[in-house]
Amino acid sequence: MHKTLVSQVSPEALAEMRRTERRQQINAAIRYAILIACGFAMIYPLLWLVGASFKSNREIFTEIGFLPLAPTFEGYVEGWKTSTEYTFGRFFLNTFVILIPKVLATAFSSVLVAYGFARFEFPGKKLLFAVLIGTLLLPNVVTRIPQYLLFRELGWLDSYLPLWVPQLFAVDAFFVFMLIQFLRGIPRDMEEAAMIDGCRPTQVLIHIVIPILKPAIISVCLFQFMWSMNDFLGPLIYISSVEKYPIALALKMSISVTESFEWNRILSMTVLALVPSLVVFFLAQKYFIEGISTTGLKG
Amino acid sequence: MYENRLLGFTYVTPYVIGLLVFTAFPFLASLGLSFTEYNLIDPPYWVGLDNFEYMFFKDRVFWKSLSVTLLYVFMTVPLKLVFALYIAHILNFRLKGINLFRTAYYVPSILGGSVAIAVLWRYMFADYGVINLILGAVGIDPVPWFGQPGWALFTITLLRLWQFGSAMVIFLAALQNVPQSLYEAALIDGANKWQAFLKITVPLITPVIFFNFIMQLVQAFQEFNGPYIITGGGPLKATYLLPLYVYDAAFRDFEMGYGAALAWVLFTIVMVFTIIAFVTSKYWVFYSGDKRS
Numbered sequence: 001m002h003k004t005l006v007s008q009v010s011p012e013a014l015a016e017m018r019r020t021e022r023r024q025q026i027n028a029a030i031r032y033a034i035l036i037a038c039g040f041a042m043i044y045p046l047l048w049l050v051g052a053s054f055k056s057n058r059e060i061f062t063e064i065g066f067l068p069l070a071p072t073f074e075g076y077v078e079g080w081k082t083s084t085e086y087t088f089g090r091f092f093l094n095t096f097v098i099l100i101p102k103v104l105a106t107a108f109s110s111v112l113v114a115y116g117f118a119r120f121e122f123p124g125k126k127l128l129f130a131v132l133i134g135t136l137l138l139p140n141v142v143t144r145i146p147q148y149l150l151f152r153e154l155g156w157l158d159s160y161l162p163l164w165v166p167q168l169f170a171v172d173a174f175f176v177f178m179l180i181q182f183l184r185g186i187p188r189d190m191e192e193a194a195m196i197d198g199c200r201p202t203q204v205l206i207h208i209v210i211p212i213l214k215p216a217i218i219s220v221c222l223f224q225f226m227w228s229m230n231d232f233l234g235p236l237i238y239i240s241s242v243e244k245y246p247i248a249l250a251l252k253m254s255i256s257v258t259e260s261f262e263w264n265r266i267l268s269m270t271v272l273a274l275v276p277s278l279v280v281f282f283l284a285q286k287y288f289i290e291g292i293s294t295t296g297l298k299g
Numbered sequence: 300m301y302e303n304r305l306l307g308f309t310y311v312t313p314y315v316i317g318l319l320v321f322t323a324f325p326f327l328a329s330l331g332l333s334f335t336e337y338n339l340i341d342p343p344y345w346v347g348l349d350n351f352e353y354m355f356f357k358d359r360v361f362w363k364s365l366s367v368t369l370l371y372v373f374m375t376v377p378l379k380l381v382f383a384l385y386i387a388h389i390l391n392f393r394l395k396g397i398n399l400f401r402t403a404y405y406v407p408s409i410l411g412g413s414v415a416i417a418v419l420w421r422y423m424f425a426d427y428g429v430i431n432l433i434l435g436a437v438g439i440d441p442v443p444w445f446g447q448p449g450w451a452l453f454t455i456t457l458l459r460l461w462q463f464g465s466a467m468v469i470f471l472a473a474l475q476n477v478p479q480s481l482y483e484a485a486l487i488d489g490a491n492k493w494q495a496f497l498k499i500t501v502p503l504i505t506p507v508i509f510f511n512f513i514m515q516l517v518q519a520f521q522e523f524n525g526p527y528i529i530t531g532g533g534p535l536k537a538t539y540l541l542p543l544y545v546y547d548a549a550f551r552d553f554e555m556g557y558g559a560a561l562a563w564v565l566f567t568i569v570m571v572f573t574i575i576a577f578v579t580s581k582y583w584v585f586y587s588g589d590k591r592s
Contacts, residue, residue, distance in 0.1 A: 042407050042461065048429055116307050116314075142565070171318075
């Protein structure tokens with residue numbers, strides 16, 4: 001039976017099948033070529049950066065390859081000392097002192113608010129939700145000056161309070177929105193069963209909703225971590241004394257001070273500045289991809 | 300089960316307070332400030348429309364900054380979206396190693412907004428930087444990446460294009476939801492792949508295209524870190540985007556009133572574009588179950 005089928009296929013049809021197969025292989029090859037070329041262009045700056053951070057200044061200006069010919073730690077050693085009285089370690093510490101409370105406050109407030117929006121009915125909910133969506137699109141630039149004046153009135157300038165406190169009030173609508181979307185996809189059966197058993201909503205939140213929300217909460221923390229690592233304008237406006245600088249400000253300061261020819265110091269510190277984000281990203285990649293695919297957050 | 304209205308409102312109270320104190324009040328206050336002159340030392344002084352009059356009729360820096368901003372947005376947003384969609388389309392062919400590529404493309408968009416990457420850009424594209432070294436090796440004259448107005452804006456644009464990964468991941472997720480059967484049916488009916496992509500795939504993902512477009516638009520209008528660190532807005536204000544001007548006016552020159560006026564003009568421009576996008580969306584964005592075709 002099988003044999004007869006094959007013998008019935010005409011030679012032209014066979015040739016056609018081979019052509020199709022060949023065309024598909026060529027197409028796949030072209031696609032890979034495009035992907036690899038683009039991928040290389042994407043990753044090259046980072047590879048070059050890491051390589052250059054181990055080069056001497058002279059080599060940075062003369063060699064193209066990203067592997068250093070004569071690897072040296074000079075950039076790291078000298079760069080770490082910085083041109084200030086503090087080491088770069090101080091700026092790392094400051095960064096985390098800003099970041100950790102900020103991330104925790106974001107997660108805490110966003111979960112409460114998202115739970116309220118996703119599960120309860122209350123007067124004005126529709127309007128408030130519309131406002132929430134609207135603020136997703138509101139450019140920060142328009143609120144920044146009065147915010148600065150407000151924190152100035154409160155005497156919070158040159159402290160971390162302007163960076164921390166707003167996060168207690170779920171000011172990043174993105175995170176609330178993301179958690180609401182996630183909660184909407186989860187059936188309420190478990191929560192309702194718990195309530196019939198006499199649990200109060202707060203207990204339900206702590207014992208049922210938060211455990212279910214865990215992946216989404218992790219995504220919130222990760223995105224807030226990345227954005228806060230990248231945040232420059234906030235510290236630039238609010239922090240004025242060098243001892244309180246986070247990495248972002250310290251790097252900016254170093255390019256203004258050691259501009260001339262100490263490239264490898266700056267590039268070494270640039271590498272270090274990227275390490276926390278890269279480590280976190282690779283440890284938790286799937287949360288990023290899921291977070292961004294389900295709600296379409298900015299990256 | 301969740302009928303307790305008061306409790307529901309209690310949960311969203313933090314958001315309501317945050318909204319009033321950190322968003323709504325500053326939003327209106329900056330409109331109010333834009334009609335004043337305020338240098339932080341003397342109390343705000345009401346000047347009516349003077350700030351706007353000066354901006355529109357006397358301030359050449361404003362017009363330069365506005366035109367550079369529009370140019371920047373019109374270059375980066377479409378290029379980034381087309382590129383992101385194209386790469387997502389290729390990745391959607393279920394090739395082997397797709398996750399590796401997705402990661403490679405996504406990493407820059409995670410890091411790209413940081414000061415560190417802006418610093419990297421500044422050194423890579425410097426006169427004696429590695430990009431010019433590479434060009435020299437293949438016999439091309441060094442390019443004044445930051446030395447000439449046109450090139451400088453282009454270099455800043457490249458930095459943003461380099462961050463296309465987040466838009467791409469969103470596109471890819473949408474493409475993976477397009478039923479393969481529709482696509483195959485079109486091919487059997489004699490459409491070529493390009494036609495099938497344009498007539499089947501693209502219409503099906505227009506909601507996502509729309510979403511990405513709005514997000515990229517709002518973000519591009521607010522770009523600050525890149526030009527501030529890489530070029531400082533120069534040369535000849537060629538990369539002096541409006542957010543830089545707002546910053547300089549308010550936090551360098553302490554002209555809070557004028558800064559607020561600039562911020563409100565920028566906000567109005569973003570709003571107008573967003574509204575245009577929303578209004579026209581009914582002609583080109585199709586939601587599933589939509590009767591129109």
